[in-house]
Amino acid sequence: TELKKVIQGIPKAELHLHLEGSFEPELMFKIAKRNKIVLDYASIDSLKEAYKFNNLQEFLDLYYIGAQVLLHEQDFFDLTWAYLTKVHSQNVVHVEVFFDPQTHTDRGVPFDVVITGIHKALEKAEHELHISYRLIMSYLRHLSEEAAFKTLESSLPYKDWIDGVGLDSSELGNPPSKFVNVFKASYNYGYTLVAHAGEEGPVDYIWQALELLQVVRIDHGNRCLEDEALVKRLIEEKIPLTLCPLSNVALNVIQKMEDHPALKMLEIGMIATIHSDDPAYFGGYMNENYYETAKALHLNNSQLKQLAINAFEASWLTRETKEKHIAHVK
Numbered sequence: 001t002e003l004k005k006v007i008q009g010i011p012k013a014e015l016h017l018h019l020e021g022s023f024e025p026e027l028m029f030k031i032a033k034r035n036k037i038v039l040d041y042a043s044i045d046s047l048k049e050a051y052k053f054n055n056l057q058e059f060l061d062l063y064y065i066g067a068q069v070l071l072h073e074q075d076f077f078d079l080t081w082a083y084l085t086k087v088h089s090q091n092v093v094h095v096e097v098f099f100d101p102q103t104h105t106d107r108g109v110p111f112d113v114v115i116t117g118i119h120k121a122l123e124k125a126e127h128e129l130h131i132s133y134r135l136i137m138s139y140l141r142h143l144s145e146e147a148a149f150k151t152l153e154s155s156l157p158y159k160d161w162i163d164g165v166g167l168d169s170s171e172l173g174n175p176p177s178k179f180v181n182v183f184k185a186s187y188n189y190g191y192t193l194v195a196h197a198g199e200e201g202p203v204d205y206i207w208q209a210l211e212l213l214q215v216v217r218i219d220h221g222n223r224c225l226e227d228e229a230l231v232k233r234l235i236e237e238k239i240p241l242t243l244c245p246l247s248n249v250a251l252n253v254i255q256k257m258e259d260h261p262a263l264k265m266l267e268i269g270m271i272a273t274i275h276s277d278d279p280a281y282f283g284g285y286m287n288e289n290y291y292e293t294a295k296a297l298h299l300n301n302s303q304l305k306q307l308a309i310n311a312f313e314a315s316w317l318t319r320e321t322k323e324k325h326i327a328h329v330k
């Protein structure tokens with residue numbers, strides 16, 4: 001259709017993507033087989049059948065199980081490379097992606113194995129696909145701050161390969177305030193800070209992410225519209241929100257796409273951006289997220305382009321590079 005062509009034609013930046021969430025069942029079965037791991041599911045179809053979630057935790061339970069088949073550097077390379085070639089086909093030209101070191105190191109997979117596989121795929125994509133990238137290490141918020149500190153320490157030999165730190169996993173009951181010290185330490189080591197907040201958690205968690213953690217972007221942040229003072233602050237300080245519409249529907253953060261706050265946020269001047277979160281689990285990559293949002297909210301072409309421009313603005317590219325990409329969107 002015309003809308004799909006328009007979306008394909010727009011160069012895009014993806015800023016909210018969990019590499020472990022891009023693990024397609026087909027690749028999961030392939031890697032399980034070569035690692036001699038027997039999955040609890042008899043077939044790719046029966047695994048896909050299980051992808052029905054009532055909330056964030058039900059998704060996370062499956063997401064962590066899927067990640068267990070990743071053991072070797074080649075596995076992390078293949079996972080990352082599959083994602084990058086997929087989004088390359090969707091005209092994504094810049095990515096800032098998350099990985100969850102603790103999901104792997106807690107199973108005995110060395111930090112070095114994880115990051116080397118990911119790094120090699122990102123470098124290959126930069127050279128061969130001309131996709132620029134940043135890498136963000138996420139702390140799992142259901143674990144302790146002490147555990148996050150251990151992860152920070154493990155990351156230091158690879159500091160040049162990592163641009164930022166994030167905060168993900170089970171939000172309710174695990175407020176940003178739990179991680180104030182490790183975020184401060186991460187900042188002092190030169191990492192740029194982001195955090196998931198206001199996906200399932202209350203507006204107060206978004207305030208905490210801003211004031212206590214001092215993040216430069218909020219991942220999700222859907223619930224900010226409940227608080228006028230917070231909206232004012234996000235607009236004044238130009239704090240971007242990395243929204244993930246298909247994720248929000250899949251995890252019941254919203255009831256249906258028509259209820260998504262993206263358009264409202266654009267209209268009031270927030271730096272709203274669109275991403276895929278965990279595309280293998282939620283039914284779509286970047287183009288599908290743009291398409292379903294545009295269709296449900298009746299976005300016009302200029303609003304679609306604004307979403308793409310916002311993502312370049314929200315990225316950690318240099319001013320000059322942002323301008324180059326933005327000129328291509330227009």
Ligand code: HPA
Binds near residue numbers: 199
């Ligand atoms: N929210 C929190 N943690 C996550 C998500 C998410 O959407 N995806 C992967 N880990």
Ligand code: ZN
Binds near residue numbers: 219277
């Ligand atoms: Zn996320």
